[in-house]
Amino acid sequence: MRQLLFLLVGIFFGILMFKSEAASWFRIYEMFNFQSFHMYGLMGSALVTGILLVQIIKRRQLKDIDHKAIHIPDKDKSLTKYVVGGVVFGLGWALAGACPGPIFVVIGAGYLPMLVVLGSALLGTWIYGLVRDKLPH
């Protein structure tokens, strides 16, 4: 039953990514050329709302569906992995024109070459797992 809820959240998210055009290669290209406010407005308004919602969760100590305190873990303190990993991710985001969420969305929309991107992203994740111990974090 709970799994069905997650499926519904995913369907909502997929429609949202598609209809907001965040899953369009064109919009990503336009964003990195600073030629439209669209993507910046999208991320900016998501963040303003997100920061407010997280503050409400913390100040009111909201409980989740199972009556447990909502816990958002802090990210590890580090610099190298965020800078290097971030830049590598950004290169791929611009080239493929899709981050992980939109990869799934665009496959669903029927653009099947995106399956190649998904397969390669799995390969990239696997390579990371193989060399993880040798990388600076």
Next chain:
Amino acid sequence: MELIVSPWPWYVSGPLIAVTMFILLYLGKNFGISSNLRTMCTLCGAGKTASFFKFDWRGQSWNLMVALGAVIGGFVGSHYLGADQSPQLNPATVAQLESMGIHSAADDYVPTELYGMDALDDPKTLAMLIVGGILVGFGSRYAGGCTSGHSISGISNLQLPSLIATIGFFIGGIVMVHLIFPFLF
């Protein structure tokens, strides 16, 4: 209905992304799509090759449902929630794309030159999609998250590492589009 089939404006969609994050928090989970790539590696048997993939994937089955839902959502959005869904781009962007040999900006949601049915016949296009995917997969795990886990969830929780990662995302994207694309297109 008219509102739903039109493109959704950023000031509606942006807050709804945060609402998606909030719903997942209410369901006891943290929003982060790229974790699914690790889980899918584990399901493919990668646990035999690296300890990073040795974990109980059942704890992530909820996230696989979100990813499956995203596929369904993409199908619903493209097939039932509007016709001619090519984004209304800046004319300067369209002109720039034309000069790069991408002529599908007004015709489709993503460039047919990269994502059309016969795009894979061109070895160069195939290579670009493969390299793009590898960078996304490797980079998101190295950085410990992607746009959903860092740029949305992390920054919403005022995490400095997520801001740093997001700045990295943009540096990488800007380098790709401005310095590397001229050699590719």
